[in-house]
Amino acid sequence: MDGNPTAATPVISVRDLHKWYSGVHALRGVSLDIPHGQALGLVGDNGAGKSTLISILSGLHQADSGEIRVDGDPVRMRGPRDAMNLGIETIYQYNSMVPTMTIARNLFIGREPLKAQVGGFGILDERRMRAESVGAIADVGLHLRSPDALVGELSGGQRQGVAIARALYFKSKVLILDEPTNHLSVKETAKVIDYVRTLSEQGMTCIFISHNLQHVFASCSRIVAMAHGEIVLDKPTGETSLDEVQNVL
Amino acid sequence: MRRILKKSLQKPELAATLLLVVLIVVFEYTSNGFFLSAANLRGFLGLMPETALVAVGVTLLMISGEFDLSVGSVFALMPMTMAVLMVHGWPFLLAMSAGLLLCVVIGFLNGWLTLRFEIPSFITTLGMLFMARSLTVVISGGFPPRFDLNAVPAPLFAAFVGPGGLFRASLLWFLAIALLVGFILGRTNFGNWVRATGGFLPAAQAMGIPTVRVKIAAFIICSVLAGFAGMLQVMRLGSPLPSSGEGMELQAVAAAVIGGTSLWGGIGSILGGVIGAILIRVIDNGLVLSQVDGSWFKLAVGALTILAVIGNTWLRKRGQAMKVSEH
Numbered sequence A: 001m002d003g004n005p006t007a008a009t010p011v012i013s014v015r016d017l018h019k020w021y022s023g024v025h026a027l028r029g030v031s032l033d034i035p036h037g038q039a040l041g042l043v044g045d046n047g048a049g050k051s052t053l054i055s056i057l058s059g060l061h062q063a064d065s066g067e068i069r070v071d072g073d074p075v076r077m078r079g080p081r082d083a084m085n086l087g088i089e090t091i092y093q094y095n096s097m098v099p100t101m102t103i104a105r106n107l108f109i110g111r112e113p114l115k116a117q118v119g120g121f122g123i124l125d126e127r128r129m130r131a132e133s134v135g136a137i138a139d140v141g142l143h144l145r146s147p148d149a150l151v152g153e154l155s156g157g158q159r160q161g162v163a164i165a166r167a168l169y170f171k172s173k174v175l176i177l178d179e180p181t182n183h184l185s186v187k188e189t190a191k192v193i194d195y196v197r198t199l200s201e202q203g204m205t206c207i208f209i210s211h212n213l214q215h216v217f218a219s220c221s222r223i224v225a226m227a228h229g230e231i232v233l234d235k236p237t238g239e240t241s242l243d244e245v246q247n248v249l
Numbered sequence B: 001m002r003r004i005l006k007k008s009l010q011k012p013e014l015a016a017t018l019l020l021v022v023l024i025v026v027f028e029y030t031s032n033g034f035f036l037s038a039a040n041l042r043g044f045l046g047l048m049p050e051t052a053l054v055a056v057g058v059t060l061l062m063i064s065g066e067f068d069l070s071v072g073s074v075f076a077l078m079p080m081t082m083a084v085l086m087v088h089g090w091p092f093l094l095a096m097s098a099g100l101l102l103c104v105v106i107g108f109l110n111g112w113l114t115l116r117f118e119i120p121s122f123i124t125t126l127g128m129l130f131m132a133r134s135l136t137v138v139i140s141g142g143f144p145p146r147f148d149l150n151a152v153p154a155p156l157f158a159a160f161v162g163p164g165g166l167f168r169a170s171l172l173w174f175l176a177i178a179l180l181v182g183f184i185l186g187r188t189n190f191g192n193w194v195r196a197t198g199g200f201l202p203a204a205q206a207m208g209i210p211t212v213r214v215k216i217a218a219f220i221i222c223s224v225l226a227g228f229a230g231m232l233q234v235m236r237l238g239s240p241l242p243s244s245g246e247g248m249e250l251q252a253v254a255a256a257v258i259g260g261t262s263l264w265g266g267i268g269s270i271l272g273g274v275i276g277a278i279l280i281r282v283i284d285n286g287l288v289l290s291q292v293d294g295s296w297f298k299l300a301v302g303a304l305t306i307l308a309v310i311g312n313t314w315l316r317k318r319g320q321a322m323k324v325s326e327h
């Protein structure tokens, strides 16, 4: 199956992943296949290992053992850039935007379009950054006054919207959202959940992490529950219930 | 219109610029018109590039989220190294390169130690302040070597070149370097990474920016500019002093902060740092001309630092709170 993806090949396939943090066995043999276009809800109690799993998938940490395949090919991710280049984009509760920078600058951090360059360093194409960020933000249905507004002036929900716009703009295949709705108002939370639903309808693969089971049930087609570094439940949303998930946690 | 006003209220260097204008007017008045005379400007513009260059480096580094307290010592160590090597028969270019290379090494060490061992750069560079100063005194052997001004192209750095000899070549070096650093910070992808790294480190890391290398590069640029500025001073004075640059580190931080640079990183501009440095020189010069006891200088700089930061914070908040119409 190597290098020969078919529609049935999972976009991400994880086998027997282990991760230790100086003594803490945070992942104890996690295996997971995620098909294209699925919206997967990842739930679990504090310290269950959810963030650890996705930090490995987003290149922030490396697993101690186990295998990751993307579209069937085994991959080694040495940093977030490797994951981004493979089409995996991650949105965190706080960590995805620099509040002291403008929307246009934020959209392109690390992937700036350049007018001229030598050896990877070059002059920013600011006109393009501004124009394209306006388009990218409009594409997710956000209405912001200007690409020059500081991200720090946006509401939490708007920030997550910009982060999602960024992922879409760079045509990521997989969007990972780690508790993106924490500290958001009810209205803004609804908006973010709406995004997740729309994205999966458009065929984007999403991994949505939340402590709020209602939110996960409302937006995902499959529920994966973790406890103590292992997967303890993995079912289509339709075949499980809030009670069942709550019981295994 | 409101949008332009909002934008300029959020410019970090606004408060310092306003203060600078006010102070120039005041000193012009209290010095009976001598402050802006050609004779005084000649002196002023000869000194200013040296401290302003140090402020440029410190500002860049602070925007990346780190500190450098060793710039004053590096300011003395670089030209001293150069002078000692030349006394030992090294040609100028080689000695200068060796001096600048030493600055690169110091900057690298400052950054590497800070990031590798996860200690505050305040501590690393405080240690470096003492070590570089000590080295300067040691290699000077107690009596400063004189530069053979015929062996160095001193005019290239210190000759009066302006119209009517108004300023020295050092001003041109300073302008070129400040513009270059300002350009790098404002218009290149590297500058974007510096701002992101200092603005919010976890986000920069999550977006795959090599934050460690970005910071180390900023440390190195800061050290090299401090050393180069020290060399400019020696070209002007003719002899490197083991004690030159003492207290300069705090003036440079003050300049950056007065110019709107945030202590927490991410916010600031090279222009602001330069204006801050000019402000400090203006106060120094203006107080002397106004026949105020020189001991008041530090009080004035201290008060100005606090005032400017309060002003900056207030203006920025006003700017943010300002609503501009949709679209």
Ligand SMILES: Nc1ncnc2c1ncn2[C@@H]1O[C@H](COP(=O)(O)OP(=O)(O)OP(=O)(O)O)[C@@H](O)[C@H]1O
Residues within 6 Å of the ligand: A021, A022, A024, A026, A044, A045, A046, A047, A048, A049, A050, A051, A052, A053
């Ligand atoms: N950087 C780290 N260093 C040391 N231990 C860590 C680190 N990150 C996580 N851990 C430990 O690994 C385990 C799994 O943590 P993880 O953050 O993956 O849980 P989580 O499911 O995301 O929890 P939460 O719902 O609170 O976010 C916990 O015991 C945690 O203490």
Ligand SMILES: [Mg+2]
Residues within 6 Å of the ligand: A050, A051, A052, A178
């Ligand atoms: Mg977590």
